[in-house]
Amino acid sequence: MSMYFHLRAVPPSALRNSATWFQRLFEDDWDTVRERIGRHREEVLDKLYGDVEILYCGIPPNHAPDGPRTRVILGGRPAFHTDPAQPPFLLLTASQVTGVAEFLKGADFDDLWREARMQLLRPYDALDAEAEVRGLFAATHRDLTAFYAQTAEYGDAVVKWLLV
Numbered sequence: 001m002s003m004y005f006h007l008r009a010v011p012p013s014a015l016r017n018s019a020t021w022f023q024r025l026f027e028d029d030w031d032t033v034r035e036r037i038g039r040h041r042e043e044v045l046d047k048l049y050g051d052v053e054i055l056y057c058g059i060p061p062n063h064a065p066d067g068p069r070t071r072v073i074l075g076g077r078p079a080f081h082t083d084p085a086q087p088p089f090l091l092l093t094a095s096q097v098t099g100v101a102e103f104l105k106g107a108d109f110d111d112l113w114r115e116a117r118m119q120l121l122r123p124y125d126a127l128d129a130e131a132e133v134r135g136l137f138a139a140t141h142r143d144l145t146a147f148y149a150q151t152a153e154y155g156d157a158v159v160k161w162l163l164v
Contacts, residue, residue, distance in 0.1 A: 004163045005049035005073070009041040009151040012094055015159075019082045022089040026161050041156075043147040045140065049073055049162075051123075052140055055116045056107075068103030071096055072144060076160055090160040094152075101152035104145040109138055 006026055016022075045052055053073040057064040064070050076090030092100065113120075113134060124133055151158060 003047040003049075005045040005160065006163055007043040007045075007147065007158055007160045009097075009147070009154065009156040010159055011154070011156050015091075015157055017079065019079060019089065022079055022159055022161065023081070025159060026163060041147060041151060043143060045073070051120055052137070052144075054119050055112050055137055055141070058115060068096075068099040071100050072104065072148075074160075075100075076158070087162045092158040092160075094155050094157050097148060097156065097158050098152040101145075101148040104141075104148050107141075107145075109141050112141070113137065 008025060010025070050073075056069050056072045071092055074090065076092045076096070078088035079091055080088045117130075117134075120137065121130060121133060148158075
């Protein structure tokens with residue numbers, strides 16, 4: 001089973017507070033989304049998205065205050081799916097996106113890595129994997145930083161959803 005956590009930027013004027021609208025946002029292909037909302041930016045994290053959350057929030061239980069750190073991956077106001085078996089959509093307002101973007105721009109990856117290193121390496125059970133694993137998390141951090149920075153620059157909101 002493949003799981004992906006999708007983050008899509010949406011101009012506030014195009015945003016609808018409707019589970020059906022959110023569902024369509026994630027079902028449509030990129031071109032359709034771009035046509036409907038005027039542009040398209042998306043970030044996709046694979047099934048290890050929870051590990052990326054650890055990078056930003058510390059080792060569980062979540063040690064970060066409820067602020068930009070906690071909103072990078074899994075944060076946002078839940079909007080429940082019409083099918084209760086499906087996970088909720090998560091919505092970050094444009095102002096929350098700006099806070100996340102500022103946090104990420106100011107975050108030092110080396111500091112984040114040092115804080116979460118042992119927890120993030122545990123599943124790999126081999127220290128010789130550290131360079132590769134660290135590189136993957138560093139690349140994800142750069143991608144998320146770029147995604148949130150551009151989204152904040154446009155003044156857009158972010159809708160998130162776990163696709164299975």
